[in-house]
Amino acid sequence: MTTNKTHTLFLLWVLLISLTGFGLYMTWHKGLFQWIILTDNTRICVVIVLAFVVGSALAGWRSIYLSRQTQYFEQIRGGFSDFKLGQSICHDYLTHPLAHPSEGQLMAEVMAERARGTHQVGWFVTGLMIKLGLLGTVVGFIMMLSSLEGLEQLDISDIKTLMQQMTQGMGVAMNTTLVGLIGSILLGVQFLMLDRHADKLIAATVDYAHRNVKAS
Template identity: 85%
Template sequence: MNTNKTHTLFLLWFLLTSLTGFGLYMTWDKGLFQWVILTDNTRICVVIVIAFVVGSGLAGWRSIYLSGQFQYFEQFKRGHRSFKPGQSICNDYLTYCGKSPHESQLMAEVMAERARGTHQVGWFVTGLMIKLGLLGTVVGFIMMLSSLEGLEQLDISDIKTLMQQMTQGMGVAMNTTLVGLVGSILLGLQFLLLDRHADRLIADTVDFAHRSVKAA
């Protein structure tokens, strides 16, 4: 039963990405996804989608890593001690815990960095997606305004072309903003999930160490 609990993080990440994939499939089946990509001639939406895929891949790898660390921690509590150096962050911390306050504090910082340090890259990608969406908004409005150049020279036959250009600029602005916001929200949920489980692993390890010291 405990072994199954150690894989909760990966299962939650898999569930979240599965729901995201299902939503992507539905938008693809309805033609909405293709329309968003094809109407964005700046290709900012493509960059945002690539960033989301890369960020989700990193989150998936981290979910597997942290799930393994939870499993190592459960094994440690059951008396298993034959870990290689660097294999279990909990074992590395608990090995030095109690030897000296300085070493314990230093190893706690190392454990925290290894548990959630890589997540900073994911949060950077999440923020980057929002900024790319805002960049697309600015580019879209620039396209709209540039289509108004020479407006005094237009006649009735040019109005249709002008409206198409303005609509295209507005489409770029709205689509990039939508894709950037939705992607950043979904990716942010993944790394929020990772951060919460990393904090729980650190808290459980420190609590176990303190209880072990008091019991001794």
């Protein structure tokens, strides 16, 4: 972690969101996005999209937070130590008596919780999007099967209506699954980046504490 890389995480998040926004614009421009939303009368796709927006907003806020914590850590390594309590998780760990290697790993666990504890919400939203997609699949197949009721009483004139109902059910099943999978993948990538950056920050802080103890 060098000083000129303290905002790398946030910039990577901005890049990923920009690419996602460009992909969304292209699907909107081609009319695919509108078609998916309008043909889904269960509105599950809308819920999945809203979950993705909320999860991405949380990931953006966390990327800013971790980038700032990385910047604080670089200042600590540069000799600056005038931080308020709770401002820098690295400084709170390094200045706590339990941070000494011989005193155990309690404060390291506290620092780790502060660094990535909120990410559990993001992973929950990621899993929720997959489950909503699977729910849409089940609902879509139920719609298809329900359209087959009274099949023995159908005549030729009812075949067209039956096919439309079956196509609508299949569309709901496929569209919700597609939106849920794509959204969960994109959101999972964001929180994977956050977890990896948090782990690197924690490891660098603990290593810095051990080196200072050995030097003293």
